[in-house]
Amino acid sequence: MLTSLRIKNFKAWQDTGLVRLAPLTVIFGANSAGKSSLGHLLLGLKQTALSTDRKRALHLGDTSSLIDLGTFADCLNGHDLSKTLDFELGWSLPKAMEVKDPLDGTQRYTGNQVHLAVRLSAGKTGQPEVTSLRYDLRNSDGVVLDVDLSRGEDRKFSLQSDKYQFKMADGRKWPLDEPEKFYRVSDLSIARFKNAGFLTDFALATESLLGSIAYLGPLRNHPQRTYQWSGDTPEGVGQTGESTVAAILAAQHEDRMLNRGPKKARQSFTAFIAAWLKDLGVINSFTVKPVAEGRKEYEVLVRTHAGAPEVKITDVGFGVSQVLPALVQAFYCPPNSTVWMEQPEIHLHPQVQAELADVFISAIKARENGKERNVQLIVESHSEHFLNRLQRRIAEGELTPHDVAIYFCRRSGSSTELEPLRLNIFGEIENWPENFFGDEMADISARTLAAMDAKKRQHSAQGQ
Numbered sequence: 001m002l003t004s005l006r007i008k009n010f011k012a013w014q015d016t017g018l019v020r021l022a023p024l025t026v027i028f029g030a031n032s033a034g035k036s037s038l039g040h041l042l043l044g045l046k047q048t049a050l051s052t053d054r055k056r057a058l059h060l061g062d063t064s065s066l067i068d069l070g071t072f073a074d075c076l077n078g079h080d081l082s083k084t085l086d087f088e089l090g091w092s093l094p095k096a097m098e099v100k101d102p103l104d105g106t107q108r109y110t111g112n113q114v115h116l117a118v119r120l121s122a123g124k125t126g127q128p129e130v131t132s133l134r135y136d137l138r139n140s141d142g143v144v145l146d147v148d149l150s151r152g153e154d155r156k157f158s159l160q161s162d163k164y165q166f167k168m169a170d171g172r173k174w175p176l177d178e179p180e181k182f183y184r185v186s187d188l189s190i191a192r193f194k195n196a197g198f199l200t201d202f203a204l205a206t207e208s209l210l211g212s213i214a215y216l217g218p219l220r221n222h223p224q225r226t227y228q229w230s231g232d233t234p235e236g237v238g239q240t241g242e243s244t245v246a247a248i249l250a251a252q253h254e255d256r257m258l259n260r261g262p263k264k265a266r267q268s269f270t271a272f273i274a275a276w277l278k279d280l281g282v283i284n285s286f287t288v289k290p291v292a293e294g295r296k297e298y299e300v301l302v303r304t305h306a307g308a309p310e311v312k313i314t315d316v317g318f319g320v321s322q323v324l325p326a327l328v329q330a331f332y333c334p335p336n337s338t339v340w341m342e343q344p345e346i347h348l349h350p351q352v353q354a355e356l357a358d359v360f361i362s363a364i365k366a367r368e369n370g371k372e373r374n375v376q377l378i379v380e381s382h383s384e385h386f387l388n389r390l391q392r393r394i395a396e397g398e399l400t401p402h403d404v405a406i407y408f409c410r411r412s413g414s415s416t417e418l419e420p421l422r423l424n425i426f427g428e429i430e431n432w433p434e435n436f437f438g439d440e441m442a443d444i445s446a447r448t449l450a451a452m453d454a455k456k457r458q459h460s461a462q463g464q
Helices: 035-050 187-191 199-211 244-253 269-280 318-332 350-365 384-395 440-463
Strands: 002-010 013-015 024-029 085-101 104-122 128-139 142-151 157-160 213-216 257-259 285-290 297-303 338-342 376-380 404-412 415-421
Touching: 002 035, 013 415, 024 035, 024 350, 024 384, 035 085, 035 199, 035 213, 035 338, 035 376, 085 128, 085 199, 104 142, 104 199, 128 199, 187 199, 199 213, 213 318, 244 269, 244 285, 244 297, 244 318, 257 269, 269 285, 269 318, 269 350, 318 338, 318 350, 350 376, 350 384, 384 404
Parallel strands: 024 376, 024 404, 213 338, 338 376
Antiparallel strands: 002 013, 002 085, 085 104, 104 128, 128 142, 142 157, 285 297, 404 415
8 A cells, every 4th residue: 555655857746745645545636737647657657567678767658558658858847858757655565574684694674664766867868767766664663674776977876775784796796787667676786796685575566566556537438238248357447447347247256245344244246336326326226237148248237216127327327337437446456456546526416426435435444355455545536525525524433534635736836736634533624725626705705796786786677
């Protein structure tokens, strides 16, 4: 689970500052303020980790990749290639990492958190290259192990640590290689030392983290009358929700059982999703059935209210098909996943937007087969109703201020700022930003004055 993020000189961001990421993190802000680019960088890092090209420090993408970031100049704040792109990721590990020095059996380093700091700069051809990368292994007491791979002014790399003594291998004192991608010390560089084998564990931890990130965009596919499924198990619902039905069928085939939290009843995956759709009030029942026995075509059937006939999802309101991918992704993703969603409330009635907050609270607390899922949700939203419900649940004690982090993204000149909102135990925001959801009082007073003027004109007309 991601615990912190910091980005410098990426698109509209000069410096986000260190951003605390909670199990449920919500980002509000005006259109084009830069909210989405935070998630876009994470997608760029993920596609780099998935790439087969180890020499590419950052896979900027193309039309067939997760995200197309354009050129490296497009990524940099102000399109200034003299700047460096810096980012820091902090995350908690599902299982503690233990590092032993093979040259000294008394030296052991154990931590359950990893922090990665990377600096990328433009090379001679304008492509990104690693200037430095640093790993910290941490526990509750702080940093227990650090590793710093940096390029010097002579363009040669050196490997250093304040808490670990690297020993060069005999006869292997030639220069270190370029890092692989943005996070991996190459195997040849590791072989230069007698006791650097553990560096592979840091790279694997990074790949595991980035592999666990899923993304759902703001525009979801239109519903279809039939869907095809041939038995595959998709990674998620897809960026536009295109694999939502396949994910439901795969989970159903695997007999996955979920509950909403400790001491709550367990349900099959399809029944679990159907129950949430009913609680949201968008439909009464929901099923996925094959068109005919032995066929790989399926149809999604719903009832809008008790006693109503079953109809295809294409024949009911658009909101059902738009919220379904968000529901499925929140509970379908593997344990210890991070899900980034943009505007999950789109096309939903205000009351349903509020109820969606309860869905996401349940998602971070849900259990599967008796075990906690530890899923993290990072949500970009424009919904005041969603926020109001979160505040209410904190006041009721169902959610703690530690469980949630809320940010307001605003433009400040040519750059963007991210302001953390301070929530107290009563669910109150102690630093409510100006024009958070527009100037409501200005609208109310303007409407009142306009109504008074209209009444005066009406009264004057009647007097004539």
